[in-house]
Amino acid sequence: MGIIENSSDVAPTKGVSRRRFLGAVVAAPTLTAVAILHDGAPAKAGLFDGLDDVLGGLVPDIGLPDVSDVVDLGDLLILAEYPYRYNLLIEVTTDNTVRLELPRLEKGQGITTACAVILADEIGARLDDTVVDLSDARLDRPFTITGSSHNVRAFWEPIRTLAAGLRARLVTAAANVWGADPFSLTTADTHVVHPDGRTLTFGELSAAAAQIVQVSTNAAPKGDDEYQIIGTRRGRVDALDIVTGAADYALDLPIAGSPAIIARSPDIGGTVASFDDTAALAMPGVIAITEVPSGIAVVARTFHEAFEAKARLDITWNPGPLASTSDADLRQTLKQAPSVPVTPGGLFTKVIDAEFEYPYLSHSPMEVMSAVADVRADSAEVWFASQSPVIALQSIAAAIGMSQTSVTLHVPRSGGSFGRRLFFEPAVEAAQISQAVGQPVKLMWTRNDDLRSGRFRPMSINRIRARVSRGKVLSFDHRMKAAETDFRHGFGEALTAAGSDVGAVAIGQSIFHTTVSVPYDFGVTTQLLTEVELPVPTSSWRSIYSGHVVTSNEIMVDRIAASIGRDPVEFRRDKLSDERAIAVLDRAAAEADWGKPMPAGVAQGVGVHVEYRSFAAYVVEIDTNGVEPRVTKVTVAVDVGRAINPSGLEAQLQGVVSDAITAMLRAGNRLDDGRIREGSYGDFLWARMKHAPVTVDVHIMEPNDEPGGAGELGFPTCAAAIVNAYSRATGEQPTVFPIGRPDPDPLPATLPPSGDAPSSIVPVTVNGTTTDVETQEGAPALYLMRDVLGVTGPKYGCGVGVCGACTSHKDGEAFRPCVTSVGDCAGSDITTIEGLAAEGELHPVQQAWIDEDVAQCGFCQPGQIMTAVALIAANPDPSDADIDAAMSDNVCRCGTYPRIRKAIKRAAAAMNAG
Ligand code: FES
Ligand code: FES
Structure with a gap:
């Protein structure tokens, strides 16, 4: 490796202004670069140097700033990585590809596309020539965490700086070839371009550029007006893989490993007292059964065989710590927890009190938690989609008694997370099982495991008091009492590294105060957190504390406005002090035609939020005249400073709509005698197409x-x-959420065992290929396709026919292979997402999915597409009601419903036009 110094005429970029920027060229035949920040001081000493750069000028101009207005959680996470923020690998390969290894998790939020956009625009490459791969866990980047919406903020400057340096080397190399003035050369479409029209590809120049020691042209990032890709709508870089079923999640990876599941205690925190595995071991296909700390693991040839053996385990469980406890008991515990009193009332002031309750809420990403592990005598390889890969690696190493350097943790893409993948139990369990049975395993949590043995957004009670006099809010006090959020996934270490004093106060307090804020001039404002340690496992859920605190505050703002006869939008505009917050409010209100006449039972509602250095306002329209309230339209205005990819930004803001509908109107988790009641999407009522608004306009x-x-x-x-909106439509003022949720009987969380039917040879035709397979005829076709035939486009999302993730076609009709036996498939033509494109030509539905940039995490999309194809085949011109009816058996946890609807209409129109 040779160290080179950039030319002295390089204009330093923000954040490197007081340092010398050194590029370290890896000893490689092609242009491969990492960069280190070298200031001659120990790394620790550099931690706080960037504070002014990061924070400078960012303090909003409001009367009484909250902590998060001065320094927010994202700032602290960025600071924690400050010593190695430029330690990124970017390479230019001879096949003319620009490749970045990104130390983050792609979980549907579009970080790989956003970083590809930044890289391509800065270096001058085509987006199609730019690849972003996810990095393995790196011990030299200890505070690598994907969370708190800070990732684009973290990489915006380092990627541009590195890419600009690489561009300068490519240009210098081309200038040497041509004997040209390097300042006359430009880069475009992955070429260096001479003014006379000559070009050389980056790939052709890579080897020579790798030898460049002194660049002879500008190596500074471009000016804002020079960017051509940044800020333009771009589809996801992985869209084609997603719509063809080629996108591999952990269990789809072509790695040898036997399916494994774990029989877990029905009680939260219950443990194995004793077990008898005699009957289970006698089942066909069973490879091994072993006890692990979380239960009894069964390893078999297929997941079906593992399920069958699990059903025959005879386990006696020790009860969990909440064995006779319900969620009502826990709510009472929270209510009785002490907290700082709110401001007392006073003469001539109106006191407005409210208390808002939120239940435990599962993250339930569409891809259940899963991991692959191959533990050998002196090394281990694990594949797990982790938001905190270094802590995960360290935990795996500790669990299997190996040094950290003996463990490799690969980070594949994930089918969603929403905070769940900050923790990594499956990675540890898979490694423990692999070590115990002496062979590689693919561990899958069932949906039942995910809901009943997983983690949850903590339950909370939020008491708010506002004191109002003569139209002014004199004080605003928020007291949150919540089950403790578990942050033992690296946030604490990162905050400590960034200088936050988490030794004296709990990590939760630090995170609370660096995230929540009140953007209104509400006089004396206090927001305080009391956390109570309860034995229900938790993890922060999308928006962390703001999901309760800001939601409650914004409901309260409406109630304050109503108490003094003010319009909610006009009142907010009056009390907001930040111009950018006012601007998004005004824009959303104008675009939504706020205040327009609406029928009885139909109303608009508004909310504003300021966090992550960004501003958003939502106007929601709701119709409460049906059996259930339906959100019919959503209008959003957002200011994120600079949108890297407006399509991706829009997708994120659309996706939260189904989160919000679910959390406020439909679903929460309840505890009965120490056990979570809900067990699948059949009774955990995540919003579906028929609950989602037809239109979500994002401005x-x-x-x-x-x-x-x-x-x-x-x-x-x-x-x-x-x-x-609900309050304005009904006149009710709900305080317990979700509002009037439906309460179906719990469904069986797994299929009943198939019994002892003998195996037989069954011919099965999948995507035109017929295979004779030996199987129990009652075995679900899903596991045959995935575990035996290696056809992994159909996904496991529930295993009981209620999520649609496995949807495929049987003789042209949509069917669910998780609840259809292999015997029922014999003699039929099965088509999966992999077989949909005829002779390499995308089906019009697949193309429409790409054109509408539908996918986020992508995990549900094969099933969505196969359902949509069947819909259009049966109904060439589906109405919105037809789409609601046909698509509502498919869950999209990322909330892509508005784009799915548009894609179906686009595909139908294209097919009808011939
Ligand atoms: S996996 Fe959920 S419907 Fe088949
Ligand atoms: S579940 Fe992620 S895109 Fe549908």
Whole structure:
């Protein structure tokens, strides 16, 4: 490796102004670069140097700033990575590809596309020539965390700086070839371009550029007006893989490993007292059964065989710590927890009190938690989609008694997370099982495991008091009492590294105060958190504390406004002090035609949120005249400083709408005698197409700053706007959420065992290929396709026919292979997402999915597409009601419903036009 110094005429970029920027060229035949920040001081000493750069000029101009207005969680996470922020790998390969290895998790939020856009625009490459791969866990980047909507903020400057340096080397190399003035050369479409029209590809120049020691041209990032890709709508870079079923999630990876599941205690926190595995071991296909700390693991040839053996385990469980406890008991515990009193009332002031309750809420990403592990005598490889890969790696190493350097943790894409993948139990369990049975395993949590043995957004009670006099809010006090959020996934270490004093106060307090704020001039404002340690496992959920605090505050703002006879929008405009917040409010109100006449039972509601250095306002329309309230339209205005990819930003703000509908109107988790009641999407009522608005219009404000965060920005304001609309439509003032949720009987969380039917040879035709397979005829076809035939486009999302993730076609009709036996498939033509494109030509539905940039995490999309193809085949011109009816058996946890609807209409139109 040779160290080179950039030319002295390089204009330093923000954040490197007081340092010398050194590029470290890896010893490689082609242009491969990492960069280190070298200031001659120990790394620790550099931690705080960037504070002014990061924070400078960012303090909003409001009367009484909250902590988060001065320094927010994203700032602290960025600071924690400051010593190695430029330690990124970018390479230019001879096949003319520009490749970035990104130390983050792609979980549907579009970080790989956003970073590809930044890289391509800065270096001058085509987006199609730019690849972003996810990095393995790197011990040299200890505070690598994907969370708190800080990722684009973290990489905006380092990627541009590195890419600009690489561009300068490519240009210098081309100038040497041509004997040209390097300042006359430009880069475009992955070429260096001479003014006379000659070009050389980056790939052709890569080897020579790798030898460049002294660049002879400008190596500074471009000016704002020079960017051509940044700020333009771009489809996801992985869209083609997603719509063809080629996108591999952990269990789809072509890695040898036997399916494994774990029999877990029905009680939260219950443990194995004793077990008898005699009957289970006698089942066909069973490879091994072993006890692990979380239960009894069964390893078999297929997941079906593992399920069958699990059903025959005879386990006696020790009860969990909540064995005779319900969620009502826990709510009472929270209510009795002490907290700082709110401001007392006074003469001539109106006191407005409210208390808002939120239940435990599962993250339930569409891809259940899963991991692959191959543990050998002196090394281990694990594949797990982790938001905190270094802590995960360290935990795996500790669990299997190996050094950290003996463990490799690969980070594949994930089918959603919403905070769940900050924790990594499956990675540890898979490694423990692999070590115990002496062979590689693919561990899958069932949906039942995910809901009943997983983690949850903590339950909370939010008491708010506002004191109002003569139209002014004199004080605003918020007291949140919540089950403790578990942050033992690296946030604490990152905050400590960034200088936050988490030794004296709990990590939760630090995170609370660096996230929640009140953007209104409400006089003396206090927001305090009391956390109570309860034995229900938790993890922060999209928007962390703001999901409760800001949602409650925004509902309260409407109630304050109503108490003094003010319009909610006009009152907010009056009390907001930040011009950018006012601007998004005005834009959303104008675009939604706020205040327009509406029928009885139909109303608009509004919410505003300021966090992650970004601003959002939502106007929601709700119709309460049906059996259930239906959100019919949502209008959003957002200011994120600078949108890297407006399509991706819009997707995030649309996606939270179904989160908000679910959390406020439909679903929460309940505890009965220490056990979570809900077990699948059949009784955990995530919003489906028929609950989603037909239209979610997103209006993005003009660029005015560096990029802010967006992934979690929309939830609190949308959630509050839904409740505010509901209150205005009904005259009710709900305080317990979700509002009047439906309460179906719990469904069986797994299919009953198939019994002892003998195996037989069954011919099965999948995507035109017929295979004779030996199987129990009652075995679900899903596991045959995935585990035996290697056809992994159909996904496991529930295993009981209620999510649609496995949807495929049987003789042209949509069917669910998770609840259809292999015997029922014999003699039929099965088509999966992999077989939909005829002779390499995308089906019009697949093309429409790409054109509408539908996918987020992508996990549900094969099933969505196969359902949509069947719909259009049966109904060439489906109405919105037809789409609601046909698509509502498919869950999209990322909330892509508005785009799915548009894609179906686009595909139908294209097919009808011939
Ligand atoms: S996996 Fe959920 S419907 Fe088949
Ligand atoms: S579940 Fe992620 S795109 Fe549908």
